[in-house]
Amino acid sequence: MNLHKLFQLDLMELEALFSKTIVQYPDQQLIWKTYLFAKAAHGAVQQIRHSGQPYILHPLRMALILIKYFQISNPIMVQALLLHDTVEDTQVTLAEISQYFSDQVMQYTAELTRIHEPEETPVEKFSAKKLKFKEFLEKPRDLKILKVIDFIDNAYDWGNIAANHPAYLKIPRWLAELKQFGIPLAESIGAEFAKPLNDILEEMNTLNFAPVYSFQSLILLI
Numbered sequence: 037m038n039l040h041k042l043f044q045l046d047l048m049e050l051e052a053l054f055s056k057t058i059v060q061y062p063d064q065q066l067i068w069k070t071y072l073f074a075k076a077a078h079g080a081v082q083q084i085r086h087s088g089q090p091y092i093l094h095p096l097r098m099a100l101i102l103i104k105y106f107q108i109s110n111p112i113m114v115q116a117l118l119l120h121d122t123v124e125d126t127q128v129t130l131a132e133i134s135q136y137f138s139d140q141v142m143q144y145t146a147e148l149t150r151i152h153e154p155e156e157t158p159v160e161k162f163s164a165k166k167l168k169f170k171e172f173l174e175k176p177r178d179l180k181i182l183k184v185i186d187f188i189d190n191a192y193d194w195g196n197i198a199a200n201h202p203a204y205l206k207i208p209r210w211l212a213e214l215k216q217f218g219i220p221l222a223e224s225i226g227a228e229f230a231k232p233l234n235d236i237l238e239e240m241n242t243l244n245f246a247p248v249y250s251f252q253s254l255i256l257l258i
Contacts, residue, residue, distance in 0.1 A: 037104045039232060042097055043192050047089070050096050057103055061111055070115045070137060071096065077126040086203035087196035095120060098189045106181070106228070113178055116144035117185065123149045147179050148186070169217040173224060180221060184229050187218035191236045207245050211237065 045053065054071065058064045075092045083091035098117040102108050115137060122128040123145060130149075134142035150168055172183050191214055197204050214237060222230035 037101075039101070039105065039188070039192055042100060043196065047093055047096075050093060050100070054096060054100060057100065058114075060109065063111060066137075067111060067114055067118075070118045070141075071099075073128075073136065074118045074122055077122045077128045081126050083125055085193065085196070086201060087193060087198075089196070091121070091125070094189055094193070098185045101185050101188060102181070105232075106185075108181065110178065112138070112140050112144060113182060115141045116148065116182055119145045120148040120182070120186070124151060144179065144182065147175065148182060165213065165217065169221065172221055177225060180225050181229065184218065184222045184225065184233075187214060187222070188232050188236075191218070191233060194236075194240070207240070211240055211245060 042050075055068070058067050061067055074095055078091040085091055085094060095118045098120070099114050102110075102113060102117060119128075119133055119137075119141065123130055123133070130142050130146055133145055150164065172180060175183075190210070194207055194210065197207070214233060219230055219233050219237070222233050
């Protein structure tokens with residue numbers, strides 16, 4: 037699977053690919069229900085990506101990366117990826133995920149959720165991410181994989197951000213986080229998980245993007 041081609045697909049094309057992909061699952065209807073639940077949740081708060089695209093593209097691509105790129109067909113992991121930002125970014129609660137899906141899906145979603153105060157300062161945000169990274173190094177392999185796929189999707193989506201968008205200026209900070217947090221986490225699982233992150237880091241470097249490493253510079257870009 038070519039990751040760059042995946043990021044050229046619009047929502048309708050991604051949905052068609054996902055629908056075709058999950059035919060292999062005995063519980064494909066439940067997985068599709070999970071997707072529609074996440075789509076409705078993000079849509080209800082009108083959440084969009086920095087690229088201007090519907091936010092649901094992010095979890096949908098993540099599910100496809102898990103299944104088609106890494107050839108992992110665990111349905112609980114697929115559901116967790118689809119739901120992973122619903123509690124953090126929408127009105128959905130963990131109790132609702134447990135009620136509508138399962139306790140295990142809820143637990144995986146909870147591990148991928150970082151709840152923070154609206155007035156969180158840049159220093160607090162950076163410190164929280166650093167702590168979360170250390171915690172993930174001790175997590176089971178499945179949870180590490182889910183988090184690494186989050187890094188992968190975000191990194192490959194940077195190319196869709198317009199140069200005049202405010203988020204464009206954050207790319208050097210994101211590159212630093214990728215190198216400091218994402219790649220070491222991926223390497224703790226296996227080289228095949230680190231490869232797509234190393235590839236995109238090299239590609240961004242050729243476009244004259246360089247990681248910003250100083251803490252003072254990082255917090256200014258958060």
